[in-house]
Amino acid sequence: MTASPDLQTVVAEIADEMARRPDRGEVATYIPELARVDPARFGIAVVAADGTVAMGGDADVAFSIQSVSKVFTLTLALGKIGDRLWRRVGREPSGSPFNSIVQLEREQGVPRNPFINAGAIAVTDAILSGHQPREALGEILRFMRYLADDEQIVIDEAVAASEKGAGFRNVALANYMKSFGVIENPVDYVLGVYFHHCAIAMSCRQLAMAGRFLTHAGRNPSTGHLVVTAERARRINAVMLTCGHYDGSGEFAYRVGLPGKSGVGGGILAVAPGRASIAVWSPGLDASGNSHLGRIALETLAKRMGWSIFGA
């Protein structure tokens, strides 16, 4: 590894290497819209601290961001109700799969963190705060467009409808929390908003753009305005590091060494604080439900660029 590798070159190399790998993981099948996605897809986009954008592969193809939306709804909910949010959701790794309900029984309906399904549903409830689902959803979408500086971002309604039809376990989680009083709004409202923000479609480029505030101490470089304070940006990064990959979070920290959040659509948003906002996409998942090639691409990128937060 040279002292100053060229980002564009590294990104191009990674896109090339990933395109050639035969091991691609398993595409999620729980809804038909996701199952139909071509496993050969791979995209990567890196927005460096100086605004440079390096892209490779299918970096401009929109995909279903799924749980990556949880980073943005967490940010929005903290903006709305501040640290009171932490009364309804914890910030510890769960030690169990993304859709486990066991922990909820042991801990009185309070989800372990905002990045497992139950936690993101509780966060969505906090965003609703008595408003109509349509308003809450509009707010989330406007927030994404503002962060990404891109008005083209939309919700894939077919995916949203499909999620709703297959979402029995999420309905179970929400009702279970409701039985403990952790959910305040009607379950139908909360899940309506939840299924829709998981169905937001974005490209790697759009996603990397949207993540810039987490690398810039909370500031949106497009406007210069603070999205969150520097301390809150650090803290969101910390929660991403410890909880962003379900029961594969330790593995991601160990191999990649960057805060990141994955979605079952195969996308991962990763943050190299002070250096870059990164989005990768490859639809095949590993056993923990995280993008197989996405993780490998990020591991390679972090190593070649020397970006691990855990040392040189």
Added chain:
Amino acid sequence: MTASPDLQTVVAEIADEMARRPDRGEVATYIPELARVDPARFGIAVVAADGTVAMGGDADVAFSIQSVSKVFTLTLALGKIGDRLWRRVGREPSGSPFNSIVQLEREQGVPRNPFINAGAIAVTDAILSGHQPREALGEILRFMRYLADDEQIVIDEAVAASEKGAGFRNVALANYMKSFGVIENPVDYVLGVYFHHCAIAMSCRQLAMAGRFLTHAGRNPSTGHLVVTAERARRINAVMLTCGHYDGSGEFAYRVGLPGKSGVGGGILAVAPGRASIAVWSPGLDASGNSHLGRIALETLAKRMGWSIFGA
């Protein structure tokens, strides 16, 4: 906060602030030797990247490092058997208390990570590798002295004997793993070494010195030799970040933003990669079993020095 705060000043301020705080947590009582420690104690030592040492409070008073030893036994075991170690112990946060046995049943006797008790016992078994307990213990002690550049480090035999007498749950954990074939050496040997390395007594200064290789890309600055590769140093830091504070690991990452490992003796070793190795000590613990003032001191230090790994 100024652009370049002075480390000596910040450390002195923190020692002063901590000395005055009335909230001190609860001293561990499971063995008499720990229960007798004065809760008013507080020490801090910071070894900066340039070798500068800043100290405050009881920085030169030796205390029982307890589970902080797990960082060093992990390092040693990886040196002996390399990545094969990960067949016997995972590297995911556990989502449960330090001495839980539930997870072991679910996962066929393989502990979740090397920093919960079961995991550290499995790591100790790997260090033994057929040798006599006395030899393994000698090796651990020599390693600590080498890292800290200090031949005065010793094992507190009274603590070790006391641990053994009160260690029924650790005996249970070890036998449970043995029943799954995860432990290879005789249980008595493994626990003998385990109880003794937990009983190593060190001061904050010694501990911060011993942790330097984790901030220096694996290198021991006293000798210039590599203790581990840079990649392994990063990875050990990653495991400390995600698993170093039991079921309070997410909280520590969120508040402090540094890799760290705590012990029930009230010590914490923390690493600011490229910047400093830090040790704090205050015997009172919080509900998760981590030093109450130790965590607060580290949170204050990281904030004032701008050392969080999660951003400026």
Added chain:
Amino acid sequence: MTASPDLQTVVAEIADEMARRPDRGEVATYIPELARVDPARFGIAVVAADGTVAMGGDADVAFSIQSVSKVFTLTLALGKIGDRLWRRVGREPSGSPFNSIVQLEREQGVPRNPFINAGAIAVTDAILSGHQPREALGEILRFMRYLADDEQIVIDEAVAASEKGAGFRNVALANYMKSFGVIENPVDYVLGVYFHHCAIAMSCRQLAMAGRFLTHAGRNPSTGHLVVTAERARRINAVMLTCGHYDGSGEFAYRVGLPGKSGVGGGILAVAPGRASIAVWSPGLDASGNSHLGRIALETLAKRMGWSIFGA
């Protein structure tokens, strides 16, 4: 105790003793309709094998049978689909509270037995079998009236509506099972029927009459017709014995020694095979959710009459 105690006398004594006891347990409060019931109520009705009826206290006051309905829905479902029912629900004690969801995650959505909530919901699904809720409910009600030989038995619609409003945990259980494919009909249909059959109101006398087939080798003494085979009657009794009182089933077997099924309305149906069908009612519950005085009354009755199935 004399060789042949007189049933009428024993029942009268028990009613008298229970009326005077100050310890009455806690009335269930999760729905207002149940919370309003007077804790001073106590009723007992025993229908002996020869058709004699002995009653005491509020034996003719209707109460919400709640989970006691699970005995009858199990009988009905076995009549409809036979032993195929056991593919969807087990018959082992659960070792956990009545509304636990933990076991469902471990066992792929298949509830442990038909007498915990999840199991009774799965049984209700089997009764629906593609029909409309109204039809299924009509069938259940007609079955109860036939068994009790009493056309006056009705559903308390206020209770049913109230259950629905407070039934988030049951909604969670049903959706959770649906996510594993254990529930075949729409969740709303299943729960509609479930909430309504739990809301059937019956007196001790009606309930004891309805339980007669379980003491008569499956035969309804009013008509002489078989309700179930003798073997099935024995087996339903066996499931009542091992699973009929949630996580207090072992205690009930130990103290009372009769198959029985309790409901949170404070009713218990118990069976002394070949001897009597018994119903007791007292609204105050113990820590396991079973009628406190109801259990004591049955223990006293079984002891004085020498009716334990576990020996003289």
Added chain:
Amino acid sequence: MTASPDLQTVVAEIADEMARRPDRGEVATYIPELARVDPARFGIAVVAADGTVAMGGDADVAFSIQSVSKVFTLTLALGKIGDRLWRRVGREPSGSPFNSIVQLEREQGVPRNPFINAGAIAVTDAILSGHQPREALGEILRFMRYLADDEQIVIDEAVAASEKGAGFRNVALANYMKSFGVIENPVDYVLGVYFHHCAIAMSCRQLAMAGRFLTHAGRNPSTGHLVVTAERARRINAVMLTCGHYDGSGEFAYRVGLPGKSGVGGGILAVAPGRASIAVWSPGLDASGNSHLGRIALETLAKRMGWSIFGA
């Protein structure tokens, strides 16, 4: 089935049918002594209330009674410390396998019932009560000989030694309970006695003789003396019914309808109160760890004789 089947004929038929069945379950392999037993073995002995003994197959071949000893140690412990025993061990079905440690963590080291391993270890601790292991063991053995009216009953020392060598999980269970203060004597003493009473060797005839007091309201028919009160005999039977077959207890109650206790040596002691004491033996086990043919033989016997406690 005739109105009054002849016991001798039925027993002979069953021995014959079992000898011909190809499905024999899996012989336990965790210690070599058990693994060596011939899976073709089958024995049955029935001691009727009138003292008649009916036997078939290998009824006089001694086998390792293993967990069947738990019935007798429970009886002995209740005799020594009475109902205080129930402070250290519960009497609810566990809903988990025989050697699970999970429940112990949730319930502060108090085992669910005396018939899972942890519970039987706690019961053994109660029998020890400060005495030497040798004395306790002598007492247990004398008790067995007295009940069976047979001085030939001995402990198989090879099995006991082998258990000790392979008993890591039991060592774990005992130390775990010790950590909660549930075990009072030294763990080594308790396990020494436990491993030895599990290694008692008895034939079906001896075992059926030893179980007579449970069918005779607590009385030893050989001497006419009370072993336990009638109430205690009923209660022991109740615990056998709800907890006697680990996580297959519901199944056994459902199919056989008699209180029973199984051991991994393939033996089962069953009680038809007022009618007979029954022992069967066939070394092959089912998935829950209970004798496969033993259960089928008992199901057949109970059906043909009309002995179910759950009705005609």
